Amino acid sequence: MSVIDSAVHEWARDLLGSEVKVSPLSGGANNHLFSCRSPEGELVIKRYREQNFGAEVSRRQAEITFLKHAFQTAPEFVPKLLAAHDSYEMIAISRINGDAYPAGASVIDSDVEAAIRFYRQVNEDKELIARYPIAAREGYLAISEHLAHIDQRLVALSADHVPADTRRAARTAIDAVKRRFDVAKEASLRSIATGEVTDQLPPENAQLSPGDFGFHNALRRGGTPVFIDFEYAGSDDPAKTAADFFLQPKVPISSALFEEVVAAMAISLPVGALKTRSRLLGRLLSVKWLTIILAPFDEARYSSFGARYGAEVSAELSRRLSLVSPQTLFE
Numbered sequence: 001m002s003v004i005d006s007a008v009h010e011w012a013r014d015l016l017g018s019e020v021k022v023s024p025l026s027g028g029a030n031n032h033l034f035s036c037r038s039p040e041g042e043l044v045i046k047r048y049r050e051q052n053f054g055a056e057v058s059r060r061q062a063e064i065t066f067l068k069h070a071f072q073t074a075p076e077f078v079p080k081l082l083a084a085h086d087s088y089e090m091i092a093i094s095r096i097n098g099d100a101y102p103a104g105a106s107v108i109d110s111d112v113e114a115a116i117r118f119y120r121q122v123n124e125d126k127e128l129i130a131r132y133p134i135a136a137r138e139g140y141l142a143i144s145e146h147l148a149h150i151d152q153r154l155v156a157l158s159a160d161h162v163p164a165d166t167r168r169a170a171r172t173a174i175d176a177v178k179r180r181f182d183v184a185k186e187a188s189l190r191s192i193a194t195g196e197v198t199d200q201l202p203p204e205n206a207q208l209s210p211g212d213f214g215f216h217n218a219l220r221r222g223g224t225p226v227f228i229d230f231e232y233a234g235s236d237d238p239a240k241t242a243a244d245f246f247l248q249p250k251v252p253i254s255s256a257l258f259e260e261v262v263a264a265m266a267i268s269l270p271v272g273a274l275k276t277r278s279r280l281l282g283r284l285l286s287v288k289w290l291t292i293i294l295a296p297f298d299e300a301r302y303s304s305f306g307a308r309y310g311a312e313v314s315a316e317l318s319r320r321l322s323l324v325s326p327q328t329l330f331e
Contacts, residue, residue, distance in 0.1 A: 007088050008045055012036040015043065015083060015092055030059060030231060035095065043082055044096075048089040048231070049304070057134050059231035060089050065134050066210065066233035067093070074121035077114070077227055096228065098221030101251045107215050111225050112257055115215070116264045118227060119241075123207050123267050129235070136209045136234035141201040143192060146240075146284050147185055153291040154178055156298040166317045170297055173324045177290045184283040197277050201237050205268045209236035216250035238265055239277035243285045243330070249293070249323070282330030293320050 012020045016038040025033035025044065032047040048060050067081040079093040101107065123129055140146050154177065159170035192199045211232030218225040242262045246253050253261075259275070266274040296305040296317060309316045 007085075008032075008034050008047055008090070011085055011088070011090060011092070012045060016040045031229075036092075042095045043092050044079070044094075046091050046093065057137075057234075058089065059137075060084070060091060062134055062137065062211070062233050063230045064091060066208075066230040067091075069128075069132070069208070070118075070122050070210075070230070073124060074118050076224065077118040077121070078230075079226065079228060096219045096221055096226045098219030098226055100219055101215040101225075103216075103250050105251060107251060107253055109257070111215070111220070112253060112261065114225050115213075115218075115227070115245075116261060118225075119210070119213070119265060120267065122210070126268070129206075129208050130204065132208055132235045134234040136211060136236035136240075137232035139206075139209065139234055139236035139240070141203065141206060141237050143188055143197070143199050143281065143284070146281065146288075147188065150181060150284060150288050150291065151185075153288065153298070154181060156300065157291065157294055158297060158299060161299045161302055162297060162317060163314045166314055166321065169318070169321050173321045174294065174297065177287060177294070177324055180290075181284075181287045184287055188280055188284060191280055197273075197280055201239075201277075205238075206235045207238040207241070207265075207268055209233060209238075209241040212248070213241060213245055214248035214251060214253070216248055237277075237281070238267070238269060239274055239281045240285065241265065242274065242278040243282035247282065247285055247289050247330075249289065279330055286330050290324050293323050296320070 009022055012022050012034070016036055017040045020036050020038040020040075022045075023035050025035050030049050032049070034045045034047070036043050036045055046063075048058070064081060064084055067078060070078040071080055079096050081091060081093055083092040085091070138149060140149065154174075157174045157177075159167040159174065162170060191197050209232075210227060211230050211234070213227070215225065217229040218227045220226075242265050245261065246255065246258060262275050262278050263271045269277070295301050305316075306313055
């Protein structure tokens with residue numbers, strides 16, 4: 001039994017008694033999830049992986065803070081935070097007995113409407129949002145900061161450390177993504193220079209983002225989505241939240257809903273300004289999503305990727321390379 005498993009089992013017994021049964025659930029790249037059941041009840045333990053890649057606030061603290069806020073403002077849309085472990089990077093949350101949204105499946109309009117109700121409810125108290133203590137992960141309020149961040153991600157991409165059978169395709173894909181960024185960057189700088197958008201969003205126009213917001217991080221329970229995974233939540237540019245909501249590739253949202261959704265997300269910014277800023281940021285962030293897909297081509301992230309996929313590393317690298325040229329509504 002690994003150290004992590006020992007810690008999870010020990011805490012599960014503390015929470016639910018000696019008869020608790022612990023079983024793994026599918027988790028993301030940044031966490032392990034465990035279903036815990038006993039005669040005393042059931043819950044889910046989330047154990048965060050060690051990598052935090054230089055973030056000032058831990059993923060655990062960001063999630064705890066958001067869960068507490070969301071359970072007060074939109075309890076029907078989130079699990080309840082039950083406990084947080086003081087020594088390990090773990091939290092316990094209520095179990096959501098629902099169904100995951102299948103990858104590639106269409107999301108019905110009523111679920112999108114529910115997602116926007118959730119977003120609006122957690123942003124309803126403007127004074128509270130103004131005092132929210134945590135900035136979203138990579139929650140830059142300046143377009144120039146996004147440009148610098150994406151450029152940094154691109155610089156880190158390389159084919160030198162991956163299996164030889166994927167290197168040629170990797171170099172071709174990385175070069176294509178860099179060219180795409182150059183075009184988007186030039187257009188963004190032109191829009192700032194002409195005054196179409198401002199580079200810096202005033203802090204008073206920030207809104208609270210659930211972080212990695214989309215139906216890839218939701219379960220459907222009783223006809224309503226319940227959202228999970230708030231490791232990157234915090235105060236953020238609403239244009240970034242809107243763009244990412246459509247850009248997340250696993251469970252895509254119909255581009256026909258863009259105008260309606262962005263209008264509903266406009267709380268601290270006029271609708272027209274948010275639409276313009278969302279489209280501009282969307283062009284940039286579509287490149288960032290490609291760097292996320294190509295994350296294992298960053299040598300610093302490769303070891304954990306290799307451990308996760310084992311003998312399937314080359315196949316998974318090839319699959320990711322095949323995804324580097326998607327067209328989006330921001331093109």
